[in-house]
Amino acid sequence: MDPNSGLSIRRTKPIDFGSVHDTASSTRPWKLKRLLRIEFKSPKEDYLFLQELQSNQGNLACHRKAIFRLAVIRESFSPRPLHLLEELSLIQHPNIAEILDIYFYDGRLSIVTEHLDVCLLDLDFSRLPPEEWEIATIIAEIIKAMTYLLSTLPASEISIESVRLSLQGDVKLVHDMHYQSSQDDYTPSHQYNSEFLVEMLEILMSYGTSSGRCWSPEAIEFSSIPASDSLFLFKNHVFLTKAVSSSKLVPRIRLATQILCCHSQRQPEELYGSEVHSFVQSP
Secondary structure (H helix, E strand, C coil): CCCCHHHHCCCCCEEECCCCCCCCCCCCCCCEEECCCEECCCHHHCEEEEEECCCCCCEEEEECCEEEEEEEEEEECCCCHHHHHHHHCCCCCCCECCEEEEEEECCEEEEEEECCCEEHHHHCCCCCCCCHHHHHHHHHHHHHHHHHHHHHCCCCEECHHHEEECCCCCEEECCCCCCCCHHHCCCCCEECCHHHHHHHHHHHCCCCCCCCCCCCHHHHHHHCCCCCCCCHHHHCCHHHHHCCCHHHHHHHHHHHHHHHHHHCCCCHHHHHCHHHHHHHHCC
């Protein structure tokens, strides 16, 4: 039996709600939505918790029927959980982290998303400055995600930590689903507008290029575009013609993950927690 077959049973195809009109806006077109399945049990019944991630990024986990597929489980503190679930049913894009499962148990809403190996800052541009094609490729992928979210959930918020990459070269945004509790007084610093791109460019271009050459006129002009609520000037700039397939980023992403692994010199019981041992010992 396919070890992933247990997961496929839990997924459903998108459905058209047909005559069910979206009452939030009389002008919003009807959308093709996913049928979200909410499990009213603890996610620990289905998932093995491996490690608590840093910076309040949730828990690294794997499904007990697909142990070699990593996922991230985070608790949502949304004051409007039903509204949040409605939003989740709209999110479906290759540049947005995929939602795998949703659990509601003991008054807590837990959301399971795909695991993406590194965040943008893990690529360590201070020691390994990027080339212009790398910057153009990352920005082009993020613009795709931002354009989608602007048309789907215009009130959403992101931060630099929202940008994550996989070992396959995927560049995705992890959509904020109220992962911070109200007690933390968390206020996102950016909206989905070009202000976020300006900050990304400052990070990506602050250390020069790996070849030591000066930035091209196109790169300088692109980085000088002022922040606004529009992505138009960025999306149509000639600098983005330098973008290539994001799979070309794989060597840099792989190196970043290797460096992160070298920095983590903990013992297996520290890395994975006691639940791994109880899982291995259980019949």
